[in-house]
Amino acid sequence: MTAAAVASDDAPVLELRGLSAGYDDLAVVRDIDLQVMRGEIVALLGANGTGKSTTILTAAGELPPIGGEVRWRGAVTTAPLHVRARLGMSFVPEERSVLMGMSVRDNLLLGPGRIERALELFPELRALLATRAGLLSGGEQQMLSLARALAAEPVALLLDELSLGLAPLVVDRLFAALRQAADRDGVAVLLVEQQARRALAVADRWYLLRRGAVAASGNAADGIAAVESLYLGDATEAGAQ
Numbered sequence: 001m002t003a004a005a006v007a008s009d010d011a012p013v014l015e016l017r018g019l020s021a022g023y024d025d026l027a028v029v030r031d032i033d034l035q036v037m038r039g040e041i042v043a044l045l046g047a048n049g050t051g052k053s054t055t056i057l058t059a060a061g062e063l064p065p066i067g068g069e070v071r072w073r074g075a076v077t078t079a080p081l082h083v084r085a086r087l088g089m090s091f092v093p094e095e096r097s098v099l100m101g102m103s104v105r106d107n108l109l110l111g112p113g114r115i116e117r118a119l120e121l122f123p124e125l126r127a128l129l130a131t132r133a134g135l136l137s138g139g140e141q142q143m144l145s146l147a148r149a150l151a152a153e154p155v156a157l158l159l160d161e162l163s164l165g166l167a168p169l170v171v172d173r174l175f176a177a178l179r180q181a182a183d184r185d186g187v188a189v190l191l192v193e194q195q196a197r198r199a200l201a202v203a204d205r206w207y208l209l210r211r212g213a214v215a216a217s218g219n220a221a222d223g224i225a226a227v228e229s230l231y232l233g234d235a236t237e238a239g240a241q
């Protein structure tokens with residue numbers, strides 16, 4: 001039976017159960033329980049090196065779990081990312097994923113979704129269609145990545161540090177598109193972010209990782225202050241400002 005055949009609308013779209021993950025059998029995250037429901041934006045927060053990328057890479061099928069389970073729409077999956085992508089999972093990795101030598105138009109044409117859908121979501125890209133992606137600003141490149149991912153009309157969208165190095169106004173624009181995708185199209189969004197305050201402005205719920213484990217979780221509304229004090233504690237431990 002395929003994962004799609006047992007998909008259930010009541011189940012979380014994406015769930016991690018007791019997940020341990022890492023590199024060469026050495027776990028850097030342990031016993032992670034996390035759920036993302038349809039139409040929900042969930043932020044995975046934490047200081048540098050706490051295991052956020054490792055967790056999302058494993059959720060996306062880029063790394064195999066060392067222990068525990070990744071569940072997709074109610075069924076355990078061990079499929080690699082390209083198979084998960086066919087079932088509706090889109091992953092935007094931390095490193096810029098656009099093809100720098102190709103035009104914006106060709107980047108969009110190579111994506112799994114319709115180019116017109118991408119341009120509806122981000123009309124700003126229309127004037128840049130003939131421009132080589134490598135010549136775009138960082139914000140425009142991330143807009144292109146997100147446009148390509150959302151044009152595929154995914155069931156779930158996983159994003160690793162979408163906001164890294166971008167100006168606040170650009171981040172607001174990208175996050176507004178995420179909110180719209182969740183609210184209007186029911187996309188389940190898992191967002192890895194270092195900027196807790198910014199992420200909590202768009203997220204419905206959050207999980208905070210500390211030293212490879214979930215230290216706390218909650219609704220975005222019930223505790224920006226709590227998250228920030230936990231988070232800043234971690235950042236101080238890690239030597240950040």
Ligand SMILES: Nc1ncnc2c1ncn2[C@@H]1O[C@H](COP(=O)(O)OP(=O)(O)OP(=O)(O)O)[C@@H](O)[C@H]1O
Nearest residue numbers: 022023028046047048049050051052053054055194
């Ligand atoms: N390819 C790898 N091989 C071995 N260890 C790795 C690899 N990638 C990351 N690690 C280690 O795993 C731990 C968690 O790293 P990870 O990148 O998941 O954290 P993070 O919370 O995403 O950090 P950041 O916010 O800095 O990106 C770190 O100790 C890191 O050095």
